[in-house]
Amino acid sequence: xxxxxxxxxxxxxxxxxxxxxxxxxxxxxxxxxxxxxxxxxxxxxxxxxxxxxxxxxxxxxxxxxxxxxxxxxxxxxxxxxxxxxxxxxxxxxxxxxxxxxxxxxxxxxxxxxxxxxxxxxxxxxxxxxxxxxxxxxxxxxxxxxxxxxxxxxxxxxxxxxxxxxxxxxxxxxxxxxxxxxxxxxxxx
Amino acid sequence: xxxxxxxxxxxxxxxxxxxxxxxxxxxxxxxxxxxxxxxxxxxxxxxxxxxxxxxxxxxxxxxxxxxxxxxxxxxxxxxxxxxxxxxxxxxxxxxxxxxxxxxxxxxxxxxxxxxxxxxxxxxxxxxxxxxxxxxxxxxxxxxxxxxxxxxxxxxxxxxxxxxxxxxxxxxxxxxxxxxxxxxxxxxxxxxxxxxxxxxxxxxxxxxxxxxxxxxxxxxxxxxxxxxxxxxxxxxxxxxxxxxxxxxxxxxxxxxxxxxxxxxxxxxxxxxxxxxxxxxxxxxxxx
Numbered sequence: 472x473x474x475x476x477x478x479x480x481x482x483x484x485x486x487x488x489x490x491x492x493x494x495x496x497x498x499x500x501x502x503x504x505x506x507x508x509x510x511x512x513x514x515x516x517x518x519x520x521x522x523x524x525x526x527x528x529x530x531x532x533x534x535x536x537x538x539x540x541x542x543x544x545x546x547x548x549x550x551x552x553x554x555x556x557x558x559x560x561x562x563x564x565x566x567x568x569x570x571x572x573x574x575x576x577x578x579x580x581x582x583x584x585x586x587x588x589x590x591x592x593x594x595x596x597x598x599x600x601x602x603x604x605x606x607x608x609x610x611x612x613x614x615x616x617x618x619x620x621x622x623x624x625x626x627x628x629x630x631x632x633x634x635x636x637x638x639x640x641x642x643x644x645x646x647x648x649x650x651x652x653x654x655x656x657x658x659x
Numbered sequence: 660x661x662x663x664x665x666x667x668x669x670x671x672x673x674x675x676x677x678x679x680x681x682x683x684x685x686x687x688x689x690x691x692x693x694x695x696x697x698x699x700x701x702x703x704x705x706x707x708x709x710x711x712x713x714x715x716x717x718x719x720x721x722x723x724x725x726x727x728x729x730x731x732x733x734x735x736x737x738x739x740x741x742x743x744x745x746x747x748x749x750x751x752x753x754x755x756x757x758x759x760x761x762x763x764x765x766x767x768x769x770x771x772x773x774x775x776x777x778x779x780x781x782x783x784x785x786x787x788x789x790x791x792x793x794x795x796x797x798x799x800x801x802x803x804x805x806x807x808x809x810x811x812x813x814x815x816x817x818x819x820x821x822x823x824x825x826x827x828x829x830x831x832x833x834x835x836x837x838x839x840x841x842x843x844x845x846x847x848x849x850x851x852x853x854x855x856x857x858x859x860x861x862x863x864x865x866x867x868x869x870x871x872x873x874x875x876x877x878x879x880x881x882x883x884x885x886x887x888x889x890x891x892x893x894x895x896x897x898x899x900x901x902x903x904x905x906x907x908x909x910x911x912x913x914x915x916x917x918x919x920x921x922x923x924x925x926x927x928x929x930x931x932x933x934x935x936x937x938x939x940x941x942x943x944x945x
Contacts, residue, residue, distance in 0.1 A: 484680060496669075
């Protein structure tokens, strides 16, 4: 019987079976893609960021953490970091871009599609933008992706109690900003 | 969610990823990094040595050779590379200081938050000045995959106590500096800086030359300081072979170490033309 867990497939990649990386890609591509969409990235860019996330996964291969033999929580943390980096790059060129005539088409397709029927998602995005990076990672894992606090803490290398404390602190500090939208309704 | 991944693009990306992974396999990296630490001369630049201070007003501290780049560093979002101005070795980043430096006294485990930083900051320059003997692990990886430096009694209290310095790349994953002393006491200074990469030079024979470790990859001729103190270049190939970077797995590394134990390898140092000799570069064997 073959072991099909992410951890087993990852071991095959590490021992030289590069094609097994394709298995990891196919298994988690869509979920990572949707994470980038949920963060407000338009679809074509989200595809690029998804590819970047998997490149980054390999670049940081010595640091990978598995949660219950799954790579997904770690991948989502990586996706979140990639997404923030991309946002940082956009901000850097913001002044230049703002001086140009606006593009003819409405640029942010993802905003139009998702925000219309998801007030909560918008609130979460605002909270993500306002939170400190470490807290934002935790929030993305729980509020956006629905991982439990235990799973999120394990992927982020935090203790479960530390993660709970951060989330509770975050909830009270953000209440003023985004009102009473439930923020941290992960699985637990 | 309405959108799905374009099937053709997904397939193309999958192929590209598999190719990338097979070109950069998981083994052998630790081996070459570890062995590279045995270099007894000094590589020029690499964003962390005294030469990087040339472009700032900061006085260059003496730098210990104990700080090697750890694995899996964050990737800063660097500006486009510019041509190296006169007097700067190609490939050496131009460094400018942003905001005021922050100094902390360290005697126990300390976490310095790095979240409040200018948008243009690409690196956090960390300078460690010891007041007592001991070692300090310092870096931005909460898991502890960080460089460390150690000071012996003979190094403390002299006229020039050697400081250790490292420019930690910053990206969104970095939010703190972790300082873990063992026996160490001293001061740690943090200064946010911007690195603007400079382009590698190309000599008339078409070889690239410049400092090692930059974003454009390794040059054909790597800048070093020769034993006579002059800056010149050794061929990347000969340095790689001499430092055991060609070994592919732990068994080969062991064999290589046995074969070369106790030897000193001398490499010729050239001008940037790759042919005019100006000195020698020495490496201690394993």
